[in-house]
Amino acid sequence: MIPHKIKSANSVSIKQSLEIESIDFFVRLMGILGMPRSVGEIYGLLYFSEKPLSMDKISSRLEISIGSASQGLRTLKSLKAVRSTYVAGDRRDHYLAETEFRRLFSTFLKDEIMPHLDSANDRISRMEDSLSDNEKNDDFYLIRLEKLKKLTKTSRRLLPALAGLLKW
Amino acid sequence: MIPHKIKSANSVSIKQSLEIESIDFFVRLMGILGMPRSVGEIYGLLYFSEKPLSMDKISSRLEISIGSASQGLRTLKSLKAVRSTYVAGDRRDHYLAETEFRRLFSTFLKDEIMPHLDSANDRISRMEDSLSDNEKNDDFYLIRLEKLKKLTKTSRRLLPALAGLLKW
DNA sequence: CATTTATTTCAAAAAAAAATGAAAACTACA
DNA sequence: TGTAGTTTTCATTTTTTTTTGAAATAAATG
Numbered sequence: 001m002i003p004h005k006i007k008s009a010n011s012v013s014i015k016q017s018l019e020i021e022s023i024d025f026f027v028r029l030m031g032i033l034g035m036p037r038s039v040g041e042i043y044g045l046l047y048f049s050e051k052p053l054s055m056d057k058i059s060s061r062l063e064i065s066i067g068s069a070s071q072g073l074r075t076l077k078s079l080k081a082v083r084s085t086y087v088a089g090d091r092r093d094h095y096l097a098e099t100e101f102r103r104l105f106s107t108f109l110k111d112e113i114m115p116h117l118d119s120a121n122d123r124i125s126r127m128e129d130s131l132s133d134n135e136k137n138d139d140f141y142l143i144r145l146e147k148l149k150k151l152t153k154t155s156r157r158l159l160p161a162l163a164g165l166l167k168w
Numbered sequence: 169m170i171p172h173k174i175k176s177a178n179s180v181s182i183k184q185s186l187e188i189e190s191i192d193f194f195v196r197l198m199g200i201l202g203m204p205r206s207v208g209e210i211y212g213l214l215y216f217s218e219k220p221l222s223m224d225k226i227s228s229r230l231e232i233s234i235g236s237a238s239q240g241l242r243t244l245k246s247l248k249a250v251r252s253t254y255v256a257g258d259r260r261d262h263y264l265a266e267t268e269f270r271r272l273f274s275t276f277l278k279d280e281i282m283p284h285l286d287s288a289n290d291r292i293s294r295m296e297d298s299l300s301d302n303e304k305n306d307d308f309y310l311i312r313l314e315k316l317k318k319l320t321k322t323s324r325r326l327l328p329a330l331a332g333l334l335k336w
Numbered sequence: 337c338a339t340t341t342a343t344t345t346c347a348a349a350a351a352a353a354a355a356t357g358a359a360a361a362c363t364a365c366a
Numbered sequence: 367t368g369t370a371g372t373t374t375t376c377a378t379t380t381t382t383t384t385t386t387g388a389a390a391t392a393a394a395t396g
Contacts, residue, residue, distance in 0.1 A: 017294075017298040018295055018298045018299065018303070018309075021291050021294050021295045021298065022295065024291060025288060025291045025292070025295075025316070028284060028287070028288070029284075029288070032281065032284055034200075034202060036353075036354055036355085037354080037355090038354075038355075047312060048309065048312060050308050054372095055372080055373070056372085056373095064355075064356090065355060065356045065357060066356090066357080066372095066373080066374095067355070067356055067357060067358095067374085067375080067376085068354080068355050068356070069373095070373060070374055070375085071354090071355085071374090071375095074374085091363080091364065091365095091371065091372070092371085092372065092373090093372085093373085099312065099315055101315065101319050113200065116196060116197075116200055119196070120193060120196070120197070123189050123192060123193045124193070126185075126189050127186055127189045127190065127193075130185040130186045130189065131186065135186070140218050141186075141216065144215060144216060144267065147267055147269065148193070151269050151334070154333070154334055158330060158333055158334075162326060162330060165322070165326055166319070166322055166326075167318055167322065204383075204384055204385085205384080205385095206384075206385075222342090223342080223343075224342080232385075232386090233385065233386045233387060234342095234343080234344095234386090234387080235344085235345080235346090235385070235386055235387065235388095236384080236385055236386070237343095238343060238344055238345085239344090239345095239384090239385085242344085259341065259342070259393080259394060259395090260341085260342060260343090261342085261343085
């Protein structure tokens with residue numbers, strides 16, 4: 001009889017290699033978006049998991065603390081990147097990856113980018129207020145202010161459109 | 169006679185308030201792009217400066233070390249966000265902000281984002297290789313892989329187009 | 337070519353961000 | 367209501383990133 005240990009190690013190792021690549025993938029992707037490592041790890045693990053996973057499964061599988069798992073899941077929930085689901089006979093919450101990148105990206109824009117664009121506009125207004133009379137007649141300052149306005153205006157228009165173009 | 173000090177303080181304070189808002193603006197904008205504070209400060213200072221500034225002027229004005237100024241200018245140069253210019257009778261390099269955001273953004277994409285997309289593709293290939301025979305017939309895995317491919321493909325197409333849409 | 341001035345480099349310090357883990361706060365259910 | 371299981375919170379620790387500043391390098395000047 002084949003010892004249980006070896007059998008298990010085998011089937012796990014194939015699975016793990018997909019899992020590891022997935023985690024790696026999302027750690028980097030989330031990194032570009034300024035998210036901490038743990039957030040990418042959790043999403044990467046869930047992305048290729050057919051079954052919903054509980055928090056303590058996530059934390060033990062990734063070898064991260066339950067504190068990190070809890071924080072990371074909160075971030076992912078607020079991005080609508082994971083949702084929790086009911087599992088019969090288990091009191092714990094179980095999590096699934098949301099895989100519609102269009103929606104994830106648009107939540108990200110709304111929560112993380114748009115507020116910056118709003119306050120950028122306030123700052124531009126203050127710049128206009130603080131122009132001295134001399135500067136008000138100086139093309140150098142006027143042109144530069146105009147560029148900033150165009151930049152924020154265009155960003156505000158373009159970024160949401162971008163999300164719409166993501167299929168799936 | 170009006171004391172020199174007061175006159176000077178006055179004219180400086182108007183100027184400073186524009187400068188401060190500009191620095192604030194770009195510190196945050198660069199922050200979104202993952203750039204350190206000092207890089208935003210330097211660009212923000214140069215953005216509203218009619219005259220090119222030397223490195224030690226930058227470092228003293230911003231109260232940052234010459235090391236930071238040197239590093240920050242290097243980063244900005246590599247992003248083509250500043251260029252140095254000749255000033256007659258002064259041995260030092262003098263720097264000017266490049267204000268075509270379209271070009272800045274496209275350099276940023278090329279240097280900071282595209283390499284990630286390249287390695288993302290490698291990682292997806294490895295994921296395909298690591299699918300077990302079972303998984304190869306399992307729609308769950310195939311669909312999720314397909315989504316990742318679409319995501320990277322679309323990003324690769326869309327991001328450069330985005331840069332093109334930025335006027336100025 | 338020696339000296340002065342300007343810039344870069346990089347080890348160490350400081351600051352900022354993220355992870356940990358234990359205590360507190362929930363929650364289901366007996 | 368009490369208890370055991372689960373999750374959140376948050377002060378502390380760890381890790382990572384950024385800044386500093388002094389030494390090394392480079393470049394101009396006389």
